[in-house]
Amino acid sequence: MLNSNGATNNVFSPVGEDKSRRIASTNGQLPTTRGKTAFVMNSNTSKECEICNEDFSEGNHCPKVLPCSHSICTLCVEQLIAGNKMNCPFCRKAFNANSANDLGTNIGLLKLLKYVSELEISLKAAPVNMKGKRTSTLLKMYKAENKEIYDESAGRCTKAVYYIKRSIQQNSSVRESLIDVRKMIRDEIYPALEEIEQRAETHIGFLGEEIEKMQRQAKAVSRQKETIGEVEDKMQGAPDFSHIDPLLEETEEMIARTNDVMGDLKKFLIKNKETREEIEKRTKKIEDMVTAAKDSLIPAGEKQEDEIDLSSEMVAMATEEDVPKHLNISYLKEMRRPVQSSLQKGRIYAVQPQQESKRYAQITVKGDNEFCLHHLRDEPPNCEFHTVDYDDLMKEMNTAPGLTFLELGIGQDCLGRLLIRLSPPGTNKAHHFFLLCTGEKGPSYANTNCLKVLNKGDDKTEFAVFGDYEKNDGSGGKAIIPGVDWEEENQKDEYGRSWVEGLVGGKSTEATAAMFGIFLRDNPGSEMPGCFGKVEKGLEILTDALAKNPDMGKCRIVDCGIVFSM
Missing domain, CATH: 1.10.287 (Helix Hairpins)
Known part of the structure; x- marks a missing residue:
């Protein structure tokens, strides 16, 4: 990078002999690499990374776009992050990312390079007398593609001009x-x-x-x-008045x-x-x-906050950049296409205000019409994200089926999710489990250990115990909702009693109401009072982990939440 005096500033030193070169400018001449001229107009249109001078490609040298719009390759981004020098090498603007995958890819530049590469290959492969004809065919093809891009851009510009005119009229x-x-x-x-x-x-x-x-x-x-x-x-005694x-x-x-x-x-x-x-x-x-x-x-803009244009034309044209910073519920429900990318990248969060801070619950997509609301966290996301009001979301979401999830892991490895259907979802024990999956009252099941496996190896009575959010050793897990007689709850008829594989629950007391067991075997003819749900999907994840890891104390719940639709 050139400073105001024309000297070269060394931002960082890439590893490897081929990456030790720097871009320099001498008497206004363009730099050359390996005997060929690099068309270095700026960091967005360069054919190669201006840090390591390697050609951009879809591998380690994939062009990544920094928040300031400059582009450098994936390998150089990773070295910047590893060296804790998260500033743009060209304009010094800071950026925040844990890895190069957190940054967007310059797709337009990759397409351009692909077109140029195809054109060069075609010209080299064609006979002399066929070069003009093939070039003409490619140019016609590119012209047609560019016309489609132009028509789409023209449509977006027309819409933009319309909204600008409307804003001028409103002003x-x-x-x-x-x-x-x-x-x-x-x-x-x-x-x-x-x-x-x-x-x-x-x-x-x-x-x-x-x-x-x-x-x-x-x-x-x-x-x-x-x-x-x-x-x-x-007048007393006076006769004359x-x-x-x-x-x-x-x-x-x-x-x-x-x-x-x-x-x-x-x-x-x-x-x-x-x-x-x-x-x-x-x-x-x-x-x-x-x-x-x-x-x-x-x-x-404030008066029309809820008057979002949801016409099919605008929905088809919308992109991730068109998604506002704060979403209202109708935008999240109706405009699924423009928020799809943000949801898949995990960049939409439900925000729950507290007295002096906020809590954040990530929203992800499970299916065509199902969302996952992860547990509430105190730490804000470390990337750009969109928000929706937590209370408004809870009012609109449909959680009637009572479907929750627990994501299991061992060490740094994620094993998968258990989907647990609460039955019946409106009872005290099911509601208590639901609140610990969302973290709405403060504590949650996230980052809690598998406490023990009872009757291990028994074909009928083997089950795993989880849920001590307090001490993580089996001596805690007190109730988070007051006024419930847990001994009475254990005996209610609406809770399942037949001991079957995947059953969730068990007897509870005030001091251990959060703890629960997952039954791994069928036990025909036996009853287990106090159960409130059943693993609907993913039980084999737990049984496989038990078979491969004798020490199940290393198994833990890394994430939890609920599944809902709107």
Whole structure:
């Protein structure tokens, strides 16, 4: 890689004599390799890897695309990862991968190289007088293929132009809404607020005056009461009452004035009620205006989050790059084709929010209409991934058949999966097993050991014991759901009792409710209370492991989860 001064930067040193060369530039001349000119335009169109100078091919030198769009071969990527130098050799942008398989392949470049190789072989093999004819035939074939690619690209571009135009129209609508909102605030909301404030000040002043009148009237009435009391004292023993006539007239006048004040106060209260109602109406109108303004300011993308174009034309054109970062349930259910690649690569996860963190459950494909939801983990994926809400997924998924899976392994080797059908799926013991397969309550069966094999070699009673998520030694595995009488559960009639091959379960207590046995032999005529499921597929994986590995303590459950459909 060339620095700003024209010198060569050594990113890392590939192993081998042929990989020790570096790309250099001298007076603007292109570098040569093995006597031939390499058409090095950039890292995306080079015929060979610009690190080791080896021609790209489908083997160890398969072109891998880094997140920055530069391409280098698989062997060079592996050496970068092994040397913990996970930066693009050309632009120094960091990338994250455990192996070269985590990165995409530059399929377009491989096709181009294949076409060039076929063309060269054809030209070399053809006689001199046939070269022009064969070349013409190949060119016609490439022209036809390129026309198909062009037509498809043109269709996608037409769609893109349509959505761009629609976005421009939506942005124009938002701008017009902003102008309308600003005009509404200036012409309606501000004057309405000023009017309400003025009315409130007027009525507050009027109310203050009326209160002062009432206070003066109350003092006058109090004085009149005292005067009447004095008159009554003087009237005792006085036969002549003529001198109190003026006082009675004054009292009547005072009562009339009081009635007038009370009438004015009543009118004021009625008027104040009408004003309050008017203020409430105007306030409600303003609230509606503000709500409408907020709605008009929501970006079009947010308002149309669930309005995904699911037409057959768009589904056929969609690719993995078209899958949004966060999927809603309808997208996952309806657009199976564009998410198929992401599901097969294990890049779709259900996310369960916690108080201070998140948990992640991988979703993979089992069949045409069946998915596998793996157990929840605390660690986020170490690659690019898409998400879906865990709770929304659990509401939509169909788990009525109660199908779960346990993936077994020994050391670094994966043995395969046991598919276990819960029967009946709605009972306490089956539900408890279901929750430990999903990890929804915290613990799960993942990374737990085979604890022991009881009655080993017995043709009738041999069975393997698993499930101690607490201590992994057979002394733990307490219940994760409270309030269940496990002794009573063991005796319920809905749990299977006939001892048959593949039966799952056994007697449980509060302290060991998570532990279970898988019965490996038929035992006609015998009963085993407390069983809740049966291995539907994969029992031979466990029996073969038992036959080949005397120490079954090395066997463990490496993964677990449930199978569902939507």
